[in-house]
Amino acid sequence: MKNKIKYPIILYIALLFLISSVKGICQNNVSEINVLTLENRLMFGNYLYKEHDYLRAINEFHDYLRFENNDTIRFKAADCFHKMGRLDEAADNYKGLFFNSTLMSEARLAYIKSKFDERQFASFRNLVVQKTNFAEKYTHEIFRLKNITYLLDNTFLPERNEFIESFPQNYRTDIENFYNRKLHPEYKSPVYASILSAIIPGAGKIYTGNIGDGITSLLFTGVLSYLSYTNFDNDHKTRAWVFTGLAGYFYAGNIYGSAASAHIYNADVNFTYKSDLEQFLNSVNYFLPEFGFLK
């Protein structure tokens, strides 16, 4: 009887001992593992960078750089700022790699690109011409960027052949197409649209592609003019003058609207040109090399 009570108690104590010892070992192992090592920080930073989580990647890179000097990571941190649109901080970080660095030329090129992304094209062209912080290794790429600015802002275009030849052979047709679109945009003249609408109400709107609005204008003015004519004809002077006033009002409004319609058409031409150009330039990475160390 005594043994029957004894064994379960011994078993229970033995189990307690076993469990507590296993737990103790586990805790010790966990406390011994330090997840915040430099290598882990770097790995996590690179993972965040690949996932385009640039804000958090910068934190990891900066923590890593407090203990280790690594030009690639410095470049990556600058690139994070660049990709987030924090261009001043990106430029400052690139500058840190301008001297005594293996990535000196790449950093200078990326710095120039960050200046390009500020979209102050006149000052950007001055920067390139004065060769401030210039990367000799990437001279062609930088001058190509300078040429791209002519397509993007409202200044004159350089001489055609010289301009197009600065781009790679297989993209010259596309570039020439954009050059032509910039040089001869398919605008509609607001004056011409107004004159057309003055001759035939609604014709100016049809000229700018708004056919439905044009026909409606013609009907509005036509019906009101007809009503004023018949009322004058039947000697209903008051009504006739009311309809004449309305016809004149909508006639004038239609001329104004045709000019406005041409302006909207032209704004759409500009908008389409810019979005097409940006899409093309992004697809070819602005003709800049893609750096393997960033992958």
Next chain:
Amino acid sequence: MKRILILILLCNVGLYAQTDWERWEAKEVSYQSNAAENHEHEYVSGGSGFILSALKGTYSFFISDLDGDNCPFSPTCSGFFIQSVQKTNIITGALMFADRFVRDSNLFKSRNQYKLVIHNHLYDPVENYLLKTESVKFNFEK
């Protein structure tokens, strides 16, 4: 004869009355950004402003509020008129309104040139009709 005329008139009112059950039925919640009219532009200061605001108030009270939210555009035609007068002058504003009125009455309902904003309203801001290519806006911006 009078009775027949009154009967026809009443029938017409019944036929053209707004079908409210379509407007007030349950709808999907939209999380699109709101392109509600900027009400601060709807009232203009000064002498002509007082007349315009009075006109707008009368129109809103007697017609617009009773008729419901029927203008397909954003801003609405009345709001467009007030804003256009405020941004230009009474003559140009009136011409802009005439043009808007005709576009609103487009018989063919060809309205592909407008962007859709909340409640499927057509985005047609006053800035697009100031005769300046640079001021044209294609998307709603605050």
